[in-house]
Amino acid sequence: MERNKTIIILLLSALCTSVIAQSDDILLDSVSIDTSSMSAETAESPSALPAFPNGTFDQMLQGNFAGVHAVQASGQPGAQMMIQIRGMRSLAGGNEPLYIIDGFPLYNDNGLAISGLTLGPALNALSAWHPEDIQSIKVLKDATAAAFYGARGANGVVLVETKRGQVGAPMLEIGVQLGSMSSLTSPQLLSGTDYATFLNQANSAGGRPGQINSPAAFGAGTDWTNIIQDNSALMHTYRVGVSGGSENMAFRIQGTYSIKQGNLQGSDLNRFILHANVDARATKSIKVRNSLNIARLDANTIATDDNGSGEQLGVITATQIFSPLLSSILTAEDANYFNVRVDDEGNPTPELQSSQAYVNPLALSTAIDSRLVNTRFSDYFGIDVSLLEGLTLTGGLGADALFNEESLFIPGALEFQKSPGGTGGGSRMQSIEWISDLRLKYKRQFGSQHNLSALIGYALQGYRREILGGTSRGFENQTLRFNDLSVGSGKFITSDRLENSWRSLMASVDYTFDDRLQILLTMRSDASSKNGGEAMLFPAVGLKWTVSKEGFLVRLRLSAGQTGSFAIPSYQQFTVIDEVSSSLNGVTINGLNRVRLGAEDLKFETTRKINLGLDIGLFADDLFLRADYYNEVTDNALTFVPLAGQTGYDLTLANIAEVANRGFEVSLVTRRFGQKVQWNGQWHLSANKNEIKNLGATNNITVGSEVLGRDEWSILREGESIGAFYGYQSELRDGVINYRDLDGDGQITRADRTIIGNAAPTLVFGFSNTLNYKGIELHFMLQGSSGSDIANFNSLLIGNPNGQSNIRTDVLSTQNPNADLDLLFSDHLIEDGTYLRLKRLRVAYQLPKSLVEKWSMGSIKIYASMENIWTGTKYSGVDPDVSHFGQQHLFQGVDFGGYPKAHQIVGGIQVQL
Amino acid sequence: MKASYPHIKALILLLAIVVSVLTWQSCNRALDEEPRSLLTSTLFYRTASDALLAVNAAYDHLGGGTSNSGFSGVYFNLYWAMQAIASDDGVAGIADPNSVQLSEFRFDPSNAWTTEIWQDIYKTVNVANIAIANIPNIEMEASLKQRLLGEVHFIRGLMYFELxxxxxxxxLVLTPTVDLSILDILQATPxxxxxxxxxxxxxAETNLPVTYTGADIGRATTGAASAYLARVYLTREDWAQAAEHAQKxxxxxAYRLLDDYRDIFLIANNSSKEIVFGIGFTFNNDAIWETSQFNVRTLPVDLNRNSLAWEIPTADVYNAFDALDRRREVTFQTSFTESDGTVLTFEPHIFKYWDQAAEPSASSSGTDFYALRYSDVLLMHAEAVNEANGGPTAEAYESLNRxxxxxxxxxxxxxxTLPDLSNQNQADFRAAVLLERRREFVWEGQRWFDLVRTGSLKEKVEAAKPGVTVDENKHKLFPIPQREIDLNSSLVQNPGY
Structure with a gap:
C-alpha cells in the first residue's frame, strides 16, 4: 500500500515538470499547511504582545490562549514549562504539545535535551530560541488542525514562525535591555528568639535535653532564605541584527547575547543565539527558504526541587528547615546538620538533635559546581517549485542537532555520609533529529465562487540520541574537580543510545464556496519504529459556514476527526536484559536478568475530537467573540499497568485506558476603539473536565513519585480526573493530627485512603491589554487558574512542629508545639491552588519620528517592564504556579523545595538605524 | 533566460525524486530498528557466561537487589525486620503504620511490608525460573551446568519455602514469565x-559442591541444601528426615562454631565456617544498595550516626538472657562511649550487626545476613532427635550443649553460666531448644517461624507485649496482599483476613 502511494506521488510530480508558472511573493507559503481558517483557535498571534524579557517563547502560552494550561515549573533561569492543551490524555506517555518551529516538528521533552547529571530541574529545551525572534505563535487544538500532524497531534500543536526579512532597505537593529530580580516572598518562618523558645518547649515536652537559657539573645536569628538570595542579580541582553530584502532576496540575521543571573546565588544562564532566515527566488519559479537558529546555552544550576531522599540535596528546603540559631558564617564542614543544637552563644554543640543530613544552604548553593552547556543547531531548508498554474512542489530538509555537556562536582564535605574526596562527574549527550518532506499542492479557483486546494505529501523523520557519562568518587585531591575524573577512585561509566523514526503520508482537500462555506478533508497515515512500524490512519473533516459577513459576522465551525500521540521512550516493546548486582563474600557479583517485560502490541494513542465553534464579529471585527465546545475521547491511552506479583514484574506498558476531555473556551478580542487611543484587549477563559472512562481490568492504579518518603499519593481511578491526590482525611484536634478511619475497622490502614483533592484546574484564564496613545504603549496581563489543588509537601517539614526543624509562624500559633504531624500523606498537605496574578506590566515609548529622523535614525523605542508583580491566592507556599515534577503531567500540582520565581524589573531600548 | 528554467526544474524534481526514494527506502528499514544499547532476550542465554550471569542475577535478588531496577532484595531488610517485630522479640521503633500494625498484630492485607515481601520473592522466583528454563539449552561444560542448575534450584526451593x-x-509458578498467561496459575496447596x-x-543437594574456592565462595553448597531440607522437614514435623539432613x-x-559468639558478626567473618548460607552485603560507597540496612534500622537514634532505630527489641527478649551470657552483650548494648569519652546511654538496642572497628561511622553496613548458621544446624538436630526418639539422646544433648x-x-x-544440660524430659528439652534458638538468633529472621511452627505464637507474644492479642489460627499466616487480590481476582485470602 505505502509503496503504491509513493509511486502516485512521484508520478504526479513527474507529470508537472515542463510547465512554468509565475509566482510573485518571494516568501514561500508557510511550510506548514495553513489550517488557521478551520482551526478552533489559531493564534491571536501574540506578535502584538511583547516577548518576555530574557525568557522562553513558550511562556507566551500562559494566559494568552484559551484552552492552554501552562505552568512555569520553576524560577530557575531558563526553567521549564508544563503545558497542556485541552487537558491530559496519556497516563504513561507525554502530554506536551507538538511544536512546529518554522516547519520542523519537535516534541519538547526537556529530559531528552539534557544528560541529567546537573542538579535542579531540567533546562527548558526551548530556551534555545529567543522570544524576540518569534514572529507568531499559533495553537492548533481541534481535529482538522491537528490531523495534519497525525500521530503526534493529539496533544495540540503549537505553530511557531520566526521573524523573516521584509522587502526594503537593509536595516540595522540594536537592542539593549537591563534588569534586576528579587525572589517572590518566602514563607514566614520563626525568628531566632521564637525558634529558641519553641525548641525549649518542644524539648521539655519531649523529654529531650537542650534548653537554651536566653532565647531573647538570638533576636531575629539567621534568615537563611535571605542569605542565599542574590538581591543584586542582574540580567542583561544585547541584540544586534540586520534585515532587509529586495525583489529576489530577503534576509534577517539577529545575534543575541544575554546573561541572566539567578535570583538565588550560584545559578545563572548565559545565552548566545544567532538567528538567520533567508528567503530567495532562485529562478522565476523556484524559491528557497532557510531558517537557521544556533544557540549556545551556558548554565550554572543549583540543587532545588530535591525529593528529600537524603541522597539529593535541596537548597530551598535547607533554607526553610535550617535552624535560625546557627550562624550564617558556618562553612560546609561544620554545619552538615540542619538542626544541630547550639549553646547560648549560638555555637554548635557536639550533640545533634537528629542525624538527618542536610548541608547548609549557603554551602549547597555556592560550593557545588553544577554546569550545563547546550549547543543547538536547528536548520530547515525549504524549496518551492511552481510546476504549472496552481500546482506547486514543496520540499524540505531539516536537522536539529543538540550537543550537551554537563559537569558536576560535590565536595566531600557536603556529601551525605561525608564521603571523603567528593563526587565529580561529566557527561556528553548528542542528539540529532532530521526531517525530509515533500508535498505537492494544487490550488485553483473555478469561476468566481469555487476555490479548491488539495495536497498530497510525505514526511520522514528520524531521531538519534547518544550519551556518554562518567562519575568518580573519593578524589585524593579535590583541586581539579570534574576536570580530571581520573583522580577519583570509585569510577562509574554510563552510555546509552536510542533511535526512533517516523514515516508519514498526508493528503487533504479544501473547498470553499463563495467565502461562505468551507469544507476541509484531511487524511494522514503515520508509522513509527516505536511500535514496530505499523501504520495508522488519522482522518478529519471540518466545516465552516459564515452565516453573515458584512458588519456583523456570524460564523459556525464544526470539525471532527482522529489524532494520535505516542510520546513514549523507544524500545518499550522489547523484553530487556539489564544488570543487577549484589555481593558475595564482600565481592560484587553482577548478574544479568530480564528486568522489564516487553510491552506487546503497542499502538498509537488515538484521540477522537469533536469541536463546535461560534465566531461573532461586531464593528468590523473590532469586537470579536470566539466560543468553542469540544469533546475528546482518547482510546488506547498508554498506561503503566501494575502486574500481580507472581509475574515477577511490577508493571507493564499497555494501551488500556480511555480518557475523556470536554470543555468550553471563550475568547473575546477587542481592538481599536477610538482614533487617538488604540486598545487591544484579549480575554481568554477555558474550562476542561477530564475523566478516566476506563482503566481496563484494574479500576485503580496508585501512582506518585516519592517525595520525602511518601509515594503513591495520586490515583488513577475510573470516573475520576487525572491528577487526583490520594491519601488520608485528617483533622487537627488540640493540635494533634487525627486520621479518619474510613472503613471503620478501628485502625488506620492504607484502606482508609481516599481522594482528597485534584491538581487539574477547572478554569484557566488570562486577560491582556495593550493601550496605545501617541507612541506610548501600556501593556498589562493578568492570568490565573481556579479549582486546582496543590500538595504542599513543604508542610511536612516547616508545617510540622516536632522540634526537628524550623517552622512557619502560623503553625506555632494554631498547633500544639511538639506535635509530630510528620506522618502520612493527608489532606493536611492539600491546599487550594486558585490564583490570579498580575503577570506583566510594561510601558513603552516610541520616540516621535520627527525627533528620530533629526538624529538620522529609523526608530527608537524605550520601555520598562515588570513581571510577577502581584499574586492573589490563599496558597500558603511561595507560588501557586508550580510543578515540582516539571513535564510529568501525572504528578502535577506538587510543591516541594522549588526554585522561587522572581519579581523582575527590566528597562531597555530598541534602536533601528 | 526563460529557456533554461525547465532544466533546472527538471533537475530539482529529479533530485527530489531520488532523495525521496532513497530516504523512503532507508526509512522503511529504520522502522524495524533494533535497540543497540539494550540487550534483548533474543540475544541472551546462549553461552556459559550468560548462564553464570543469569544465575548471579538470582543471588542479586536475595541481597541488595539493584538500584537501577528500583527494588531491594528478599533478605535486604523487611524479611528479618518483620520476623523481629511480628513476634516477642521486637517492636516498631517509629510510628510507621505498617510496622506498628505488624508489631501489634493488627495488620491487614494492605500492609506494605507483607505486600513488598511477596513481590520481592516472586521476582526472585522468576529469575530462577528463567535460568532453569534456559540453562539446559546452553552448550557448556557439563559439570558447571550441573552446578549452576543446582544453585538456581536451591534458590527457587528457598523462595517457595519462604512463600x-x-x-x-x-x-506455584515454575516457568519464566513471557506473557500475562502466567496469571492463570492458581494457588497450590501447601x-x-x-x-x-x-x-x-x-x-541442589545432589548437584552442588561441598565448598567453593576464590570468587565463588558464598554460593549455595550441598551443605546449605541439606540444612534447608532439615529446616523444611523440621517445619513439617518429619523429625527423622530433619535429623538425618542435619546430620548430613x-x-x-565443612562447618564449625566460631569460638566466640561476637566473632560471627565481624565483617571479616562473613564467610566463616559457621555460615552455612549467607546473603552477601558489602560496605560500598558506590552502590548504596549493596550495603545491608542493619545499622540504620537497629542502632539507637541517640548514637548520632546514620541510625534511626526503626525497630527496637522488647524488654522480654533482653531479659531472656542470663547476665553473663556472652550473647547478651554482643546482641544488645545499653550505652556507648564516643571517642572523646562522652558516654551515651539508652534502652537496649541491637548492636550485634555493627562491626564497630570496621565501620566506626555506622553509615552503611557490610555485615552479611546469615540465613542459616551452623549453630542452627546443631539446634535443629537436637530438636529433631528429641522429637524422633521421644526424648533427648546423648547426641541431642551434645548438639544443644555445644x-x-x-x-x-x-x-x-x-x-x-549456661551449664551443660542433662536429665531433661522431652518437653523440658523442647522448651530448652526453643529458648536457645531465641537467644542464639535474635533478629536473624527466625522468631515468627519458630513460634508458629511450635504453636507458641499467642502465648509468647501476649506475654512479651501486654495489650496485644494474637489469634493463633489467623496469625499463623500473613494475609495474601490486597494488591495481589486486586490484580488477580482468582486469589483466595487466608482465613481471618
Missing part, C-alpha cells in the same frame, strides 16, 4: 508447594 511458610496457599521445595532442594551437614566437616558452651566464652574466658 509457603509466610502465606500458605500460593501460586502440600504441593512443599513437594516442589523438597524436589528443588534435593536437586554435620558430616560434611551451642550453650560457646555462649559461655568471651574470648578465652569461660564464664560460670
Amino acid at each position: 509457603v511458610r509466610l502465606y500458605g496457599n500460593v501460586p 502440600e504441593e508447594v512443599y513437594q516442589q521445595v523438597i524436589s528443588d532442594l534435593m536437586i 551437614v554435620m558430616a560434611t566437616g 551451642v550453650r558452651r560457646r555462649a559461655r566464652f568471651a574470648e578465652d574466658e569461660e564464664r560460670p
Whole structure:
C-alpha cells in the first residue's frame, strides 16, 4: 500500500515538470499547511504582545490562549514549562504539545535535551530560541488542525514562525535591555528568639535535653532564605541584527547575547543565539527558504526541587528547615546538620538533635559546581517549485542537532555520609533529529465562487540520541574537580543510545464556496519504529459556514476527526536484559536478568475530537467573540499497568485506558476603539473536565513519585480526573493530627485512603491589554487558574512542629508545639491552588519620528517592564504556579523545595538605524 | 533566460525524486530498528557466561537487589525486620503504620511490608525460573551446568519455602514469565508447594559442591541444601528426615562454631565456617544498595550516626538472657562511649550487626545476613532427635550443649553460666531448644517461624507485649496482599483476613 502511494506521488510530480508558472511573493507559503481558517483557535498571534524579557517563547502560552494550561515549573533561569492543551490524555506517555518551529516538528521533552547529571530541574529545551525572534505563535487544538500532524497531534500543536526579512532597505537593529530580580516572598518562618523558645518547649515536652537559657539573645536569628538570595542579580541582553530584502532576496540575521543571573546565588544562564532566515527566488519559479537558529546555552544550576531522599540535596528546603540559631558564617564542614543544637552563644554543640543530613544552604548553593552547556543547531531548508498554474512542489530538509555537556562536582564535605574526596562527574549527550518532506499542492479557483486546494505529501523523520557519562568518587585531591575524573577512585561509566523514526503520508482537500462555506478533508497515515512500524490512519473533516459577513459576522465551525500521540521512550516493546548486582563474600557479583517485560502490541494513542465553534464579529471585527465546545475521547491511552506479583514484574506498558476531555473556551478580542487611543484587549477563559472512562481490568492504579518518603499519593481511578491526590482525611484536634478511619475497622490502614483533592484546574484564564496613545504603549496581563489543588509537601517539614526543624509562624500559633504531624500523606498537605496574578506590566515609548529622523535614525523605542508583580491566592507556599515534577503531567500540582520565581524589573531600548 | 528554467526544474524534481526514494527506502528499514544499547532476550542465554550471569542475577535478588531496577532484595531488610517485630522479640521503633500494625498484630492485607515481601520473592522466583528454563539449552561444560542448575534450584526451593511458610496457599509458578498467561496459575496447596521445595532442594543437594574456592565462595553448597531440607522437614514435623539432613551437614566437616559468639558478626567473618548460607552485603560507597540496612534500622537514634532505630527489641527478649551470657552483650548494648569519652546511654538496642572497628561511622553496613548458621544446624538436630526418639539422646544433648558452651566464652574466658544440660524430659528439652534458638538468633529472621511452627505464637507474644492479642489460627499466616487480590481476582485470602 505505502509503496503504491509513493509511486502516485512521484508520478504526479513527474507529470508537472515542463510547465512554468509565475509566482510573485518571494516568501514561500508557510511550510506548514495553513489550517488557521478551520482551526478552533489559531493564534491571536501574540506578535502584538511583547516577548518576555530574557525568557522562553513558550511562556507566551500562559494566559494568552484559551484552552492552554501552562505552568512555569520553576524560577530557575531558563526553567521549564508544563503545558497542556485541552487537558491530559496519556497516563504513561507525554502530554506536551507538538511544536512546529518554522516547519520542523519537535516534541519538547526537556529530559531528552539534557544528560541529567546537573542538579535542579531540567533546562527548558526551548530556551534555545529567543522570544524576540518569534514572529507568531499559533495553537492548533481541534481535529482538522491537528490531523495534519497525525500521530503526534493529539496533544495540540503549537505553530511557531520566526521573524523573516521584509522587502526594503537593509536595516540595522540594536537592542539593549537591563534588569534586576528579587525572589517572590518566602514563607514566614520563626525568628531566632521564637525558634529558641519553641525548641525549649518542644524539648521539655519531649523529654529531650537542650534548653537554651536566653532565647531573647538570638533576636531575629539567621534568615537563611535571605542569605542565599542574590538581591543584586542582574540580567542583561544585547541584540544586534540586520534585515532587509529586495525583489529576489530577503534576509534577517539577529545575534543575541544575554546573561541572566539567578535570583538565588550560584545559578545563572548565559545565552548566545544567532538567528538567520533567508528567503530567495532562485529562478522565476523556484524559491528557497532557510531558517537557521544556533544557540549556545551556558548554565550554572543549583540543587532545588530535591525529593528529600537524603541522597539529593535541596537548597530551598535547607533554607526553610535550617535552624535560625546557627550562624550564617558556618562553612560546609561544620554545619552538615540542619538542626544541630547550639549553646547560648549560638555555637554548635557536639550533640545533634537528629542525624538527618542536610548541608547548609549557603554551602549547597555556592560550593557545588553544577554546569550545563547546550549547543543547538536547528536548520530547515525549504524549496518551492511552481510546476504549472496552481500546482506547486514543496520540499524540505531539516536537522536539529543538540550537543550537551554537563559537569558536576560535590565536595566531600557536603556529601551525605561525608564521603571523603567528593563526587565529580561529566557527561556528553548528542542528539540529532532530521526531517525530509515533500508535498505537492494544487490550488485553483473555478469561476468566481469555487476555490479548491488539495495536497498530497510525505514526511520522514528520524531521531538519534547518544550519551556518554562518567562519575568518580573519593578524589585524593579535590583541586581539579570534574576536570580530571581520573583522580577519583570509585569510577562509574554510563552510555546509552536510542533511535526512533517516523514515516508519514498526508493528503487533504479544501473547498470553499463563495467565502461562505468551507469544507476541509484531511487524511494522514503515520508509522513509527516505536511500535514496530505499523501504520495508522488519522482522518478529519471540518466545516465552516459564515452565516453573515458584512458588519456583523456570524460564523459556525464544526470539525471532527482522529489524532494520535505516542510520546513514549523507544524500545518499550522489547523484553530487556539489564544488570543487577549484589555481593558475595564482600565481592560484587553482577548478574544479568530480564528486568522489564516487553510491552506487546503497542499502538498509537488515538484521540477522537469533536469541536463546535461560534465566531461573532461586531464593528468590523473590532469586537470579536470566539466560543468553542469540544469533546475528546482518547482510546488506547498508554498506561503503566501494575502486574500481580507472581509475574515477577511490577508493571507493564499497555494501551488500556480511555480518557475523556470536554470543555468550553471563550475568547473575546477587542481592538481599536477610538482614533487617538488604540486598545487591544484579549480575554481568554477555558474550562476542561477530564475523566478516566476506563482503566481496563484494574479500576485503580496508585501512582506518585516519592517525595520525602511518601509515594503513591495520586490515583488513577475510573470516573475520576487525572491528577487526583490520594491519601488520608485528617483533622487537627488540640493540635494533634487525627486520621479518619474510613472503613471503620478501628485502625488506620492504607484502606482508609481516599481522594482528597485534584491538581487539574477547572478554569484557566488570562486577560491582556495593550493601550496605545501617541507612541506610548501600556501593556498589562493578568492570568490565573481556579479549582486546582496543590500538595504542599513543604508542610511536612516547616508545617510540622516536632522540634526537628524550623517552622512557619502560623503553625506555632494554631498547633500544639511538639506535635509530630510528620506522618502520612493527608489532606493536611492539600491546599487550594486558585490564583490570579498580575503577570506583566510594561510601558513603552516610541520616540516621535520627527525627533528620530533629526538624529538620522529609523526608530527608537524605550520601555520598562515588570513581571510577577502581584499574586492573589490563599496558597500558603511561595507560588501557586508550580510543578515540582516539571513535564510529568501525572504528578502535577506538587510543591516541594522549588526554585522561587522572581519579581523582575527590566528597562531597555530598541534602536533601528 | 526563460529557456533554461525547465532544466533546472527538471533537475530539482529529479533530485527530489531520488532523495525521496532513497530516504523512503532507508526509512522503511529504520522502522524495524533494533535497540543497540539494550540487550534483548533474543540475544541472551546462549553461552556459559550468560548462564553464570543469569544465575548471579538470582543471588542479586536475595541481597541488595539493584538500584537501577528500583527494588531491594528478599533478605535486604523487611524479611528479618518483620520476623523481629511480628513476634516477642521486637517492636516498631517509629510510628510507621505498617510496622506498628505488624508489631501489634493488627495488620491487614494492605500492609506494605507483607505486600513488598511477596513481590520481592516472586521476582526472585522468576529469575530462577528463567535460568532453569534456559540453562539446559546452553552448550557448556557439563559439570558447571550441573552446578549452576543446582544453585538456581536451591534458590527457587528457598523462595517457595519462604512463600509457603509466610502465606500458605500460593501460586506455584515454575516457568519464566513471557506473557500475562502466567496469571492463570492458581494457588497450590501447601502440600504441593512443599513437594516442589523438597524436589528443588534435593536437586541442589545432589548437584552442588561441598565448598567453593576464590570468587565463588558464598554460593549455595550441598551443605546449605541439606540444612534447608532439615529446616523444611523440621517445619513439617518429619523429625527423622530433619535429623538425618542435619546430620548430613554435620558430616560434611565443612562447618564449625566460631569460638566466640561476637566473632560471627565481624565483617571479616562473613564467610566463616559457621555460615552455612549467607546473603552477601558489602560496605560500598558506590552502590548504596549493596550495603545491608542493619545499622540504620537497629542502632539507637541517640548514637548520632546514620541510625534511626526503626525497630527496637522488647524488654522480654533482653531479659531472656542470663547476665553473663556472652550473647547478651554482643546482641544488645545499653550505652556507648564516643571517642572523646562522652558516654551515651539508652534502652537496649541491637548492636550485634555493627562491626564497630570496621565501620566506626555506622553509615552503611557490610555485615552479611546469615540465613542459616551452623549453630542452627546443631539446634535443629537436637530438636529433631528429641522429637524422633521421644526424648533427648546423648547426641541431642551434645548438639544443644555445644551451642550453650560457646555462649559461655568471651574470648578465652569461660564464664560460670549456661551449664551443660542433662536429665531433661522431652518437653523440658523442647522448651530448652526453643529458648536457645531465641537467644542464639535474635533478629536473624527466625522468631515468627519458630513460634508458629511450635504453636507458641499467642502465648509468647501476649506475654512479651501486654495489650496485644494474637489469634493463633489467623496469625499463623500473613494475609495474601490486597494488591495481589486486586490484580488477580482468582486469589483466595487466608482465613481471618
